[in-house]
Amino acid sequence: MxxxxxxxxxFCFGVKRALKIVEKALAKRKGPFYSLGPLIHNPQVVERLSRKGLKVINNLTGIKEGAFVIRSHGLPITTIELAKERGLKIIDTTCPYVKRAQERAKELEARGYQLVIVGDRGHPEVKSMASEKSIVLQRPSQVEKVRSYPRMGVVAQTTQSLENFKEIVKRLRSKAKELKVYATICNxxxxxxxxxxxxxxxxxxxxxxxxxxxxxxxxxxxxxxxxxxxxxxxxxxxxxxxxxxxxxxxxxxxxxxxxxxxxxxxxxxxxxxxx
Ligand code: SF4
Structure with a gap:
């Protein structure tokens, strides 16, 4: 055989980087340390980190001190602001590729494009890029329901499949006079x-x-x-x-x-x- x-x-580059940052912080023992949801989607790693002092929480209720980890796939700005208001120390492990997608999304909205995010609606990364006005599309069939705009700008959740992204972009071409596309997919x-x-x-x-x-x-x-x-x-x-x-x-x-x-x-x- x-x-x-x-x-x-x-491990991809972003996960390796996030773990390195967090393990270094944990070693200094200036906790308590919190992450909103598991740091990475692997129970065995989460269990090891928890033994070193990283607590997984579902929300910030009752958390008044310590360090708060932003995971590699980012968090909505409102959550980060809330953590800062509570005086928590921020440990930001957002992957540079996710940061780039967030920046592109921000830039498109600032320049007056209707933002379209290709990704999973409930995913923290998508939430970290979305605003009240942005449109989130998961499947090509959803393009049909999108109304027309003079200018549209498209970004992708980094973990999207390229085929799905391309197909959605192809269908969006008939919905906007100008379509600006950033294929922010991670290689x-x-x-x-x-x-x-x-x-x-x-x-x-x-x-x-x-x-x-x-x-x-x-x-x-x-x-x-x-x-x-x-x-x-x-x-x-x-x-x-x-x-x-x-x-x-x-x-x-x-x-x-x-x-x-x-x-x-x-x-x-x-x-x-x-x-
Ligand atoms: S964007 Fe890519 S490199 Fe970064 S954490 Fe996600 S999968 Fe990993």
Whole structure:
């Protein structure tokens, strides 16, 4: 049996950077430390961080002191302002790619364009870019309901698929006299999707490793299962030996929020079962 790990699997640049910033702050022990929702979408990493002192909260109610972490995919400005008003120290780990998308969105609105964000409406990153007037589109079919504007400006949630973004932009062309487009999609995600697609074409089975709450991991699983047999797992102990029976090539892929140690454990377990 051959075990192949898809190129670029695991932590992306932004997640690595966010963890480094937070771990450095935690080491100084000037807490308490809070993050609104999990720092990254991986329960095993969140659990390790919680042992080091990072508390996950759902809102800022009752939080009056300490340090507040802005996650790599950003937060709405109103939330950041609220944290500042409460005197919390801000630890900003917003990924530079997300910052760029936020800035483009701001710039378009300031220049009088009707802002359209291609992304998932409820996602914090989209919320961090949206204003009261902006339009959020998830699917090409939603363009039909958009009215016409003289000037429209489009940005993307960084983790959007390029195909979806392109199709929405194509349909929006008939809705505006002038359409300004910023394809603010992060290459890390599209590269992972490409290498997983290539691997799934070759492998008899793909194991996709990552949090069940990670949208990016779920997408890799969708891609894989469309091409071959695939399972989404969070950790090595979930592997069922029977999955590997008669498999010649086993592919392993992992989302942008999956740490290397979890991927390595899966590789070791598969290799051990294959012998
Ligand atoms: S997926 Fe891209 S945009 Fe998101 S944190 Fe990673 S590097 Fe940054």
């Amino acid at each position: 051959r075990v192949i790990v898809a190129k670029g699997s695991g 890390a995600v599209s590269r992972q999707q490409r290498s997983t697609r290539e691997l799934a074409r070759e492998a008899d089975l793909v194991l996709v490793v990552g949090g069940r709450n990670s949208a990016n991991t779920k997408r890799l699983f969708q891609i894989s299962k469309g091409l071959t047999k695939a399972h989404h797992i969070e950790k090595a102990s979930e592997i069922d030996k029977r999955w590997l029976r008669d498999k010649e090539i086993v592919g392993i892929s992992a989302g942008a929020s999956t740490p290397k140690w979890l991927i390595d454990e899966v590789v070791r377990k598969v290799a051990a079962y294959g012998n």
